[in-house]
Amino acid sequence: MPDIKIRAKLSGDETTVKCLMSHPMETGLRKDSKTGELVPAHFIQEVVCKHKDQVVMTASWSGGVSKNPYLSFKFKGGASGDPIEIAWTDNKGESSSASDTIS
Template structure:
């Protein structure tokens, strides 16, 4: 999936700040299609992994209760400007994506 993650990562002193949005439908499997009346199949992110220079700094287990196009924001210590930050996700349908950026 192309362009489905946007990340901004920057340092403030000894702390890195990360803000990211993942473009994903996050369907619970409980809603019905208004035209057909049939249930829309469940399609949601199950795992998000955030890495700094290849080391995991955050791992989240999500489910159908997370909203469409989820936004995540957090901070961690030990990053420097120019370091690599990567966010990856997997969903319940076997799809996945990853986006890498340099910390500014």
């Protein structure tokens, strides 16, 4: 099952969030080495990152982001213990979300 790992760290007034998502990120251009058939596109299209229910960043992706995507971003105004939520939706309409607190 797809899942998301989040690490959010506060330093000064900057919170650095790093996360790893499990996803195949198929571009739809790759061929299966055994059958020679194209592997259908399956990639994350949108990632929404929230801090205390406020969106701090939205990412739109193509299949050009590597498999099991890594994402890191920074924002101001976080405090230790605040919740961070990350949610993605892919081109098949599947979605997943996870949350963690700022340490």
